[in-house]
Amino acid sequence: MSRISPTRPESRRIDPEQLEAPYLNALIEYAARHPGRFNVPGHKGGPAADPLLVEALGVEALEHDIPALIEGIDAGPEPTPFTRAQRLAARAWGAQRSWFLVNGGSQGNHAACLALRHSGRRVAVQRNVHSSTIDGLILAGLEPTFVPPMVDAARDIAHCVTPDALDSALAATSDAVGAMVVSPTYFGAVADIAALADAAHSRGVPLLVDEAWGAHLRFSEELPRSALECGADLVLSSVHKLVGSLTQSAILHLGNGGRIDEDVVDRSVTLVESTSPNALLAGSLDAARRHAAVDGPELLSETVSALRRAREAIREIPGLDVLDERLTYEPGVYAFDPLRLSIDVRGTGVTGHRMAGLLRKLDDIYLELSSDTVIVAVFGVAEPAEESAARIVAALRHAVAELGEPDVSPSQPFAPPPPWGPLELSPREAFLARQEAVPLDESAGRIAAESLAAYPPGVPNVLPGERISPETVEFIRDTLSQGGTLRGAADRTLETVRVVVERRSQSRDVQAHRAVPGEPGGQ
Numbered sequence: 001m002s003r004i005s006p007t008r009p010e011s012r013r014i015d016p017e018q019l020e021a022p023y024l025n026a027l028i029e030y031a032a033r034h035p036g037r038f039n040v041p042g043h044k045g046g047p048a049a050d051p052l053l054v055e056a057l058g059v060e061a062l063e064h065d066i067p068a069l070i071e072g073i074d075a076g077p078e079p080t081p082f083t084r085a086q087r088l089a090a091r092a093w094g095a096q097r098s099w100f101l102v103n104g105g106s107q108g109n110h111a112a113c114l115a116l117r118h119s120g121r122r123v124a125v126q127r128n129v130h131s132s133t134i135d136g137l138i139l140a141g142l143e144p145t146f147v148p149p150m151v152d153a154a155r156d157i158a159h160c161v162t163p164d165a166l167d168s169a170l171a172a173t174s175d176a177v178g179a180m181v182v183s184p185t186y187f188g189a190v191a192d193i194a195a196l197a198d199a200a201h202s203r204g205v206p207l208l209v210d211e212a213w214g215a216h217l218r219f220s221e222e223l224p225r226s227a228l229e230c231g232a233d234l235v236l237s238s239v240h241k242l243v244g245s246l247t248q249s250a251i252l253h254l255g256n257g258g259r260i261d262e263d264v265v266d267r268s269v270t271l272v273e274s275t276s277p278n279a280l281l282a283g284s285l286d287a288a289r290r291h292a293a294v295d296g297p298e299l300l301s302e303t304v305s306a307l308r309r310a311r312e313a314i315r316e317i318p319g320l321d322v323l324d325e326r327l328t329y330e331p332g333v334y335a336f337d338p339l340r341l342s343i344d345v346r347g348t349g350v351t352g353h354r355m356a357g358l359l360r361k362l363d364d365i366y367l368e369l370s371s372d373t374v375i376v377a378v379f380g381v382a383e384p385a386e387e388s389a390a391r392i393v394a395a396l397r398h399a400v401a402e403l404g405e406p407d408v409s410p411s412q413p414f415a416p417p418p419p420w421g422p423l424e425l426s427p428r429e430a431f432l433a434r435q436e437a438v439p440l441d442e443s444a445g446r447i448a449a450e451s452l453a454a455y456p457p458g459v460p461n462v463l464p465g466e467r468i469s470p471e472t473v474e475f476i477r478d479t480l481s482q483g484g485t486l487r488g489a490a491d492r493t494l495e496t497v498r499v500v501v502e503r504r505s506q507s508r509d510v511q512a513h514r515a516v517p518g519e520p521g522g523q
Contacts, residue, residue: 018092018293023085024283026073031063040067040276066279073279085286092293093218093237094228095253097262099269102281105212105238106132107272108252112180112208112234113140114268115260120177124169126161127420127460129182130210131488134451134463138428139272145173146420146463147181150332155344155373159332160191163199170203179203182210183227186369186376188323188340189333190214190224197231206233206259212250215243216339216381219296222304224335233259242339242380245288249281292381299382304338306385311341313393319348319406320396323374341377341392349406353485355399362402363395418471421462430465430500437496440477444470446499451488454479460488468499 031045043049046062054062069075074082082100090098101107109129113136116123125133125144137144147169150159161181170176179200183191193209200207209227211217215237217226227235233255239245254265311322323342327333345355356370369376377392379385424447425433435449445467452462454476461472476486476494486494 014294015091017088018290020088021085021283021286021290022081022088023073023286026081027064027066027279027283030066030070030073031060041065061280064280064283068275068277068279082282085282085289088293089251089285089289090253092289093226093235093251093253094256095235096256097254097265099252099266100282100285101250101252101269101273102248102277103273104132104248105130105210105236105250106135107269108236108250109133109210110136110139110272111252111265111268112236113137113142114271115234115265116140116178116208117142118261118264120175122173122176124166124173124176124179124205126181128158129180130212131451133180133210134427137426138431138464141426141428143426144423145169145176146423147179149182150330152330155346155371157185157187157371157374159185159187159189159327159330160334161196162332163192163195166196167199167203170200170205176203176205178205178208180208180210182212184211184213184217184224184337184340186213186340187342187374188337189327190335190337191332192334193225193227193230193232195334197233200233201231201257201259206255206257208232208234209236211235212238213241213340214337215239215241215251216292216296216300217337219292219381220300220304221297222301222338224337228253228255231255231257233257234265239285239288242378243288243292244380244382245284246281248278249285249288251285296381300339303379303381303383303385306389307338307341307379310389310393314341314343314396317393317396317400319400319403320345321347339379339381341379341389343375343377343396344373345375346373347406348400348403350403358399358402359392359395362398363391365392365395418461418469418475421467421469421472423463423466425465425500427464434501435498436501437491437498440473440494440497443468443497443499444473446497447502449498449500450490452476452497453487454485468497 037044043062046054046059049062074080086098086100109132117140121143123142123144124147127146127148147161147165149161152159160183166179170179181191181196183193197207209232211227214226217223235253236250237253238250240247240249252269254260254262311324314320314322321344323344325336327336345352348355351372352370352375356367356375359365359367367375368378379388430447430449433449438446447465447467448462449464451460451464453460461476462468480486490498
């Protein structure tokens with residue numbers, strides 16, 4: 001079951017205005033005039049830059065590094081070229097309004113949390129959201145009810161949240177002001193956003209989607225429908241990941257349902273944005289939007305076809321399999337994004353971490369992600385897909401040949417994660433509380449001041465404000481002993497964990513912060 005997009009009439013013809021790149025063209029015209037630069041930045045368009053920097057980046061990059069508030073670029077009569085560029089992005093992605101982000105997708109998640117905080121404190125949040133969303137909860141002072149994603153027990157990876165799980169979370173959080181989910185996942189699983197939107201809207205709250213890995217979905221009928229097309233109310237697009245803008249550039253899109261105040265989002269974006277926005281990042285967003293809107297359907301068709309052939313070739317390599325549309329039969333997966341080349345390495349007898357290391361060592365191949373069972377390569381919209389796919393297939397053959405016969409002796413399986421501890425403090429309260437570092441073995445019973453996520457499966461075991469259970473400590477120790485890893489702790493050796501220094505009289509009503517009853521991790 002492919003669940004690709006239905007026909008999109010607007011994608012069959014090119015909007016003539018999408019051929020333009022007004023902001024990028026304004027930068028080019030300004031630089032070409034060689035104006036007197038008696039303002040910042042101090043490199044003055046190149047002449048005052050370090051020669052090695054000029055050699056590395058080229059003088060053109062420095063010439064187009066233009067500060068904010070320049071007449072005819074982002075200042076002056078409206079609409080300025082910058083305003084027009086953002087309006088074109090909104091039309092391209094089907095949004096009511098779009099904001100260019102130069103502080104990465106993290107800025108978008110921070111702004112989304114701040115926007116929700118205007119309506120109240122309580123939110124339903126997918127448990128394995130990006131760390132920037134947890135940071136956003138801390139910044140905004142939001143109090144989450146966590147919604148567990150479905151976990152693929154065979155591969156030890158997390159998929160998406162189901163509509164039923166979200167509805168249960170919202171039913172348990174009667175004063176919720178929003179729901180926050182992630183789709184697609186690192187591994188290519190796409191959630192049933194339309195049903196999730198229905199679940200949220202039926203409870204009177206907007207649906208916010210971290211679609212960092214799905215900025216390309218809008219531009220091909222061969223791909224799953226985008227979150228905005230499915231009724232999401234606020235959507236983050238990390239355009240740099242697959243669509244081709246420069247690293248640290250992204251776009252935040254407001255949906256058309258009228259459930260979130262546009263002016264509130266605008267103020268929230270500004271609050272967490274640099275007052276010295278980088279013109280190169282914003283210009284790359286303008287260019288990437290044009291490229292995707294004009295050439296995206298054709299380019300994506302070529303990439304999807306090349307990756308389909310690559311998957312067929314990889315499945316013929318002994319010990320390897322791929323994740324593909326077969327995932328749609330698993331809980332928590334509604335559709336599959338083929339631009340993620342996710343490879344199951346269990347049959348080789350080595351971990352994904354070992355396979356990733358071999359690919360680097362033997363063929364200078366760098367992957368996006370490795371887990372205990374899966375490695376992930378990502379492909380861009382305009383990448384020379386045939387050439388890139390052939391290179392990674394050859395490298396995989398090389399690595400498997402280097403390994404020789406797989407070790408088929410049974411290995412001890414990773415234990416299932418224990419239930420989450422109760423959320424005693426909001427993430428913000430825990431983050432700002434007086435803290436101390438204690439040995440991991442002495443952390444049981446204490447309130448965590450930081451996140452702890454054992455890989456596999458990568459779903460956070462502990463978040464700031466949760467009380468650490470003895471079972472969680474044992475699980476983390478067991479995972480590490482079997483070659484797993486842990487993310488989130490300030491002490492990367494995990495000899496110590498940061499916890500809240502509690503006053504003896506300290507107590508809180510944990511019911512307001514509890515996970516969904518009856519779900520994994522619920523109380």
